[in-house]
Amino acid sequence: MPRLNHVAIVVEDLEAALPFFRDLLGLPLARVADAPAEQVRVAFFPMEGGEIELVQPTDPESGVAKFLARRGPGLHHICVEVEDLDGTLKRLREAGVQLIHESPLVGSDGTRYAFIHPRSAFGVLVELYERASGA
Amino acid sequence: MPRLNHVAIVVEDLEAALPFFRDLLGLPLARVADAPAEQVRVAFFPMEGGEIELVQPTDPESGVAKFLARRGPGLHHICVEVEDLDGTLKRLREAGVQLIHESPLVGSDGTRYAFIHPRSAFGVLVELYERASGA
Numbered sequence: 017m018p019r020l021n022h023v024a025i026v027v028e029d030l031e032a033a034l035p036f037f038r039d040l041l042g043l044p045l046a047r048v049a050d051a052p053a054e055q056v057r058v059a060f061f062p063m064e065g066g067e068i069e070l071v072q073p074t075d076p077e078s079g080v081a082k083f084l085a086r087r088g089p090g091l092h093h094i095c096v097e098v099e100d101l102d103g104t105l106k107r108l109r110e111a112g113v114q115l116i117h118e119s120p121l122v123g124s125d126g127t128r129y130a131f132i133h134p135r136s137a138f139g140v141l142v143e144l145y146e147r148a149s150g151a
Numbered sequence: 152m153p154r155l156n157h158v159a160i161v162v163e164d165l166e167a168a169l170p171f172f173r174d175l176l177g178l179p180l181a182r183v184a185d186a187p188a189e190q191v192r193v194a195f196f197p198m199e200g201g202e203i204e205l206v207q208p209t210d211p212e213s214g215v216a217k218f219l220a221r222r223g224p225g226l227h228h229i230c231v232e233v234e235d236l237d238g239t240l241k242r243l244r245e246a247g248v249q250l251i252h253e254s255p256l257v258g259s260d261g262t263r264y265a266f267i268h269p270r271s272a273f274g275v276l277v278e279l280y281e282r283a284s285g286a
Contacts, residue, residue: 018178020200023158023229025275033273040246041231041277042239043153065155066201068229090274091226094158094203096176104177111175137171138162138205139225 019097021145022067026084026092030057030072037061043068053124056080093131093141101128101146108132120146154232156280157202161219161227165192165207172196178203188259191215228266228276236263236281243267255281 027033030048038045043061050057055078059070071092073081083092098104101120108115116131123129128146162168165183173180178196185192190210196203206227208216218227233239236255243250251266258264263281 018176018198020155020158020198020203023155025273027273036248036272040243040248041153042233043231063153063155065232068155088274090269091229094226096178096203097200098177108175113171113175134225138160138168139223140160142176 019147020066021095021097021143022069023094024069024071024092024143025090026071026073026080027089028072028084030059030070033070034059037068037070050074051124054078054080093143095129095143095145097145097147099147101130101144104144105130108136113137154282155201156230156232156278157204158229159204159206159227159278160225161206161208161215162224163207163219165194165205168205169194172203172205185209186259189213189215228278230264230278230280232280232282234282236265236279239279240265243271248272 034045037043037059044063046060046062048057048059052074055073055075057072057074061068071080073084075081080092105115105120113136114133116133120128120130127148130144132142132144134141169180172178172194179198181195181197183192183194187209190208190213192207192209194205206215208219210216215227240250240255248271249268251268255263255265262283265279267277267279269276
């Protein structure tokens with residue numbers, strides 16, 4: 017069954033946002049890390065019930081930076097885990113859904129992922145993760 | 152520890168959105184219900200890792216309808232469960248955080264909840280649920 021992996025929030029300044037999410041809401045900060053391949057810096061709050069991630073763009077030309085400039089800070093995307101990413105993308109494509117990535121990308125930890133265009137997803141930027149087999 | 156309870160997506164037409172989320176993404180639709188007190192109709196997709204909810208406004212004067220008119224369909228709010236809602240609201244208020252509800256509301260199932268204004272939450276509309284004791 018699909019699983020909600022995380023919700024991503026775009027912020028201008030990660031350090032400025034941490035006190036609200038960590039200290040006032042009490043969310044459990046696990047780590048802050050640069051993700052140079054995605055041109056962002058990310059704060060991870062893993063929780064029962066899915067992770068919240070704060071994402072700060074580190075390159076003004078990146079997609080996240082352009083989103084921030086256009087819409088301001090706030091909810092950016094949701095990530096849903098699926099078991100068969102290739103099969104899911106095939107099904108979506110055949111239904112005429114616009115994908116941002118026609119073929120899955122591979123993250124630094126080996127996770128295969130792809131994004132669906134919000135135009136085809138009722139305004140929501142949807143990331144699909146392939147769940148590691150056996151996980 | 153806080154828990155991500157759900158992510159809400161506002162849509163214009165719930166029936167039109169169901170095929171994408173249920174059939175193409177494969178999310179498990181549990182039920183569709185009217186929530187007259189909140190002036191919305193909601194489709195619930197409970198999942199391991201938190202629930203996704205599609206929310207269609209049913210009254211053009213409601214807050215959700217105004218959000219939809221202003222920003223279009225898309226991610227609307229996240230809901231975080233806390234153990235002590237009164238204590239959390241007190242801490243937030245003392246820190247100068249703007250609350251939409253100064254005192255908790257009570258949902259039809261008895262859940263106590265309140266919203267934080269996105270102005271104080273980096274552009275994110277944050278709902279706080281009080282976890283039922285023993286849950």
